[in-house]
Amino acid sequence: MNTSHPKYITVADQRSERAWQWTESEDALRTYLIFFGFLLAGELPFVRDVRFADLPYFVGLATITIYIGAHRGLTNKIRQQITLREGALAPVAASVALFGGYLLIKFFPDLSLQRFLNIYFWLIGSIAIVGNVAPPLRRAAGELGECTIPLTFPEGWLLDDDGNSIRETSIAPSDIAAVLLGLGVATVDLTCNHSSFTLNNLIACLIATDILQLLGLKSFKAAAVMLVGLAMYDIFWVFGSPKVIGDNVMLAVATSDILTGPTRLLFPRFSGSLGEGSAFPFSLLGLGDVAVPGLLACLALRYDASRATDMRARALAAADALKDSLASMQAGATDREIAHAAADAAEAAFDEVADAELAHRVSTQGGASASPFAVSDAVLHQRTYFVPTMLAYVGGLGIAFGVNAVTHLGQPALLYLVPATLSAIVVVGAFRGELMRVISFVDSPSPAVEKALARQNAKE
Template identity: 25%
Template sequence: MTEKFVPSPELAEQGLYVAYAALSTMAVVPIYFGSFASLKKWKNPKDKKSKKKKPEDSDDSSDEDEPSESMSMEDAYMFPVFGSITLFGLYLVFRFVDKTYVNYLLTAYFGLLGVMATTQVGVNCVAPIVKLVGINVDKWHLTLTKKRKELYSAKFTILHLIMMVASVLLSAYYVATKNWIASNLFGICFALNAIQLLSLDSFKTGMILLSGLFLYDIFWVFGTEVMVSVAKNFDAPVKVIFPRLFFGLPAGEAYQFAMLGLGDIVIPGVFVALCLRFDQHLAGTKNPNLGRSTRFSKPYFTACFIAYALGLGTTIYVMHTFKAAQPALLYLSPACILSVIFMGLVRGEIKQVFAYTSEEGIEAAKAKEAEEKKNKKEAEEKKKKESSPSTTKVPALVKEDSTVAEKNSSNSDSEQESNSTRKTRKRRGGKSQKKK
């Protein structure tokens, strides 16, 4: 029986430093590139009333932005609530159900998501190289309709097909082996896609979200065993991991991993991306022809990105010192929020910071208002239809009643006339009798 390998304290310490550096790199790289990927082409507000693109021109345009999902203030308030329900639900599932079967289901689910995520990231990485080389790639547009109603629309190129095949092979390899490197690739791709496609509509929303998850992390890590238990049993690429001892570990020995959850990357990441879009907004108001250029001053993005790196370093330092798991958002949330407030105060732009609403947020608010008006109009029309049968009967009844009343009044008038004529005749008869 072979003895278990026990590394020397110096070797274990060096291994941890390598792991911490690797985790930090896998955290900041998706945030940096995901933030720039979230930038849309700056549009001059004065040009909104100018010529609009024709549908046929927009279909073949290569200068289009990926659609993004905007998070509103209501969503930010409810995010910790739904997160808590999901987390506690997973805890109960792992406690009362065999985790092997649960992880089979999770593996299949995240394997499918991984194919889509790695395909998109792969296309984003390869497309600029292909364009730089000068290769023209044809674009196909697939549309599914039913009775003239569009159900699904997708635009793709040969690059999407190639990267999809590579992603399927990578996903199959991960499902078969659960290799930690493949798991990290999926995790990084998930983070990149989330930061690119999920946007906050304002700094108020971002601060509410970070503050809510600040309390969420403290409660579920320090107050209960739920967070740590789920993280240990959850065998899916929702975290980035790295061996605590990578160099110097004998062959055949199992790795012990240090980990960082994707939530500690994505949630602060979308806030950092918001800072970059705000920098673009400030630059675009001064230079309406900014377009897709990224050569503009980035004070808020730089401050928040550095604050995130310092907050992550603080998390690792405290975790290493006390040898206990730490809720990363305990340090990351205040760091990101305070960096923006501090920069706004220093630059005298704090009112602009809190008044800012992203273009996606404005469009989402308009869409919501239009939907509310539509629902209100439909409700009013429905109400009118429900009340229309009774209203149509009332005039008929009134008409009938008025006709009866007219008949009664005419009869009474004729009776009054006959009585009056009788009286006059009697009077005339009496007078004639007197004359005689």
């Protein structure tokens, strides 16, 4: 089934007609401008001199990062999904990585891995900057954002989402500017050894948006298991490790100068601060405290997208049908015949889009990524679960910083963020009477991912 509206097109039609992309929308341009505004605000001296200024700074950067990653992922066809089993193993893998880093810091203080890390962060930082900046820069650049520069690639060098080789493509002049900007910023950050907290935060946030775009939770069940497990991981390594190991492992790794890079958000510590980690010159928020709840917010937005009603698509389909009906009427038709024919055509076209949406919801239980229909901007006005999840994230982060200010002890942020965000999903689902539908929701893998998995299984 296919309608005349360009935002409700089948996957096959997307090759010939361009689907809606959030990264090319006005909403994306505004969001990136706000993001860069927060980064620049942190450089203002009078902002740094305000006590507790780190809270709104971190809240702003974290929420915008999640917002960007979630909306970029809406139309991303290639997404690695985290299953229930993988979610259960995540705390174990995180613990091994964290404790391994701690052992390196504790027993091999002269071992330098920084050169390798610098190359790694320079590479992924450059990619993250280019990937985030290029689309909105195209929109803002006007004619310079149009694809006018042809490129030719050898067979197999460049693949599309379905794994097919692309021999010819084109880029915009603004894309070249984005590449130069990405390489330049990553190089400056490397040259100053990650000492600029603003550059560090820029690269860290954009890397996090890539993570949220490329990774996804398969279901809310997997989300609950993984988030609760990682909250327990966070609690143990912050509160339990001093009693078991004799040292706060999480704090030791987070404030180490041996392993540095854009793995945390930083803000200059207020003069005279007390408590754990006060010798470290920055307040910090771990990137995991952004990415982990962010994965839940991304899943909430994809659920919203699967339930969104695109009234604009229905109206435009009806309008097109009305126009076609009037154009095909016989010259001698009466006013009554014209009115009835036009009304019937408009109603049929309207219902066709509505039936397609309903069939999709029933067949997928809300799963959106395997839908034969393109995501439209209707989701921007129907974020029923995403917005409460984000508000809960802000509240949980505020509580974490409040407890830290009172106790002067480092806090496992996930202790507050996980209950807050999961509760938001449960409360909204219960209030709307669709909690079981939310629990049974499965975000189906995209066709491209299914093909890749099939090829991998065939090789094995």
